[in-house]
Amino acid sequence: LLNRYCNASGQRVNHAKISIFFSKGCPQVIREGVKNNLQVQNESLSDRYLGMPTDVGHSKNGTFKYLRDRVWEKVR
Known part of the structure; x- marks a missing residue:
């Protein structure tokens, strides 16, 4: 599948x-099975990808609070 995509x-x-x-x-x-078929051995989730949180969960307000705070810092 990955080879086809590539x-x-x-x-x-x-x-x-x-x-x-x-x-x-x-x-x-x-x-x-999926890791073997895709030839992927590393199973992990980093906190951020491209500056955004990878695991948002139910509390979107808490997850994106830092982003709101950063924007307000720039506005002031």
Whole structure:
């Protein structure tokens, strides 16, 4: 699947940087199968990606509070 995407888009997967994230309810057998098929070994979720939080959850107000505060600092 990733090879097909790469061929169509012209992009390439950097296996040194690639990681995957699964939800809490995903069984370990499924996780291992997906990681093996995609050749991804790193299973993690960083706090931010491109400056934005990766895991928003239910409390969007709390998650994006820092962004609101930064904007207000620039406005003042």
